[in-house]
Amino acid sequence: MSLMSLENLSVRRAGEVVLAPLSLRLEPGECVGLIGPNGAGKTTLMRAALGLIGASGTSALAALSPAARAARAAWLPQAREIVWPVSVAHLVGLGAAARGRPETHPSVAAALARLDLAPLAARQANALSGGEQARVLLARALAQDTPLILADEPLAGLDPAQAIRTMGLLAALAAEGRGVLASLHDLSLAARFCTRLIVLHRGRLVADGAPAAVLTDALLAEVFGIRCTRVATPEGLMLLPEGVIAR
Template sequence: MSLLAVSGLSATLGRQRVLSDVSFAVGPGEFVGLIGPNGAGKSTLLKAALGLVASQGGISIAGLDAATLGARERAASIAYVAQEHEIAWAIPVEAVVALGRTPYRPAFAALSSTDHVAIERAMRHMEVDSFRDRAATDLSGGEKARVLIARALAQETPLLLADEPTAGLDPSHQIALMRLFADQAKQGRSVVASMHDLGLAARWCNRLILLDRGQIIADGSPETVLTPESLASVYGVEAYFGTAAGRTVIQPLDLVQPHPQTGKRP
């Protein structure tokens, strides 16, 4: 059974068509990197799957029509990490992470022992437990990002959607997060993360979906999606391709030079 399936998904923002007839499914145990240039439709796709932007087409969550799910049911199935890392209230970090347990308890109910275990585990994963009592509004941008990821982890949902989760993180925390997402997939959960760092995507994701101008250009393993031809045509860049420790290494090097006669990129 697919944890998330979209069929013929289209979306328009203002007068601009952002997604056009997008279809794919994500099953248990997948770490999917959603890649593509700026404006390709990655963020809109994630938001449409969550019902945060209007769209046309079919969306199902764990085999159920997303339109029939209430907010609590949806939150128990999918956790979401937004691209923006704003935290409006000066509440302790631990209280922010605890918000991830909201779908599982009645309003104003005290946290259960299960809730506390999930919160502690999420904070340790993101290394925010050492400043659990600090006001979230006093944190750096990278620290806020880790707190918000911890909140999503505390939901303990089968599927996690994350919009540029490595943005603002230092290299150590970027790698730690990608390793964590890969481990989550090995445990049977699934992660779909939009990414701009092709090196991280190639090294850690087991599947990539390449978007350009609102359409899926390629969908498959990193080796089949990230090729010199696809990087030249979609991103307009040349890159170094190699391997290290049995995994693909990709490093963009320069812009592709236009054809001297046509003026077009390959």
């Protein structure tokens, strides 16, 4: 059964089309990168799929009750600031609480361990660095223990090593049978770790497929305005930016 099913989903704001009608399915085992320039509609798509904003068309997730949706999908929003003076363990435990589970549920300890946060469990979450807060919020999503994770720019605020570790974690979760949809700006990491890329441009879906098939010279030039050298490595496709194309 598909973890996410969208049929002719579209969003209009103030009479303008923000997201043109599109249909998508996301299956177990897929690590899907949602890519596109700023303002392409990536966040809008994910929020509409979850029923967080009004949309036309249908989303199987949006049609669920809040409790049923919490059991199906975890949401990591783009905002990363933690303002509450609570412990890391308590904040991560809120992921389990979304499922009606206690903060002592095994999923909480597992999430802390996977993000290397166990040593920080007693620390005050809002006193951590920006990168550490980003990891805590991702751990909260993992503690929800859902078959699907939607993450809006999960690499924001992370140093290069943590960004690689995070993408490796998302890819591993997919390999374990979950589904992941993550909006990304780092095309090299998207090409290396994602099994599939969805490209939005000006609110429209313009490509959907395996990274090597999607990231063509023509698409990189048209959508992102860049020129890259593509290198096949044992770890996957690598993109080496050469420069910006004047448009």
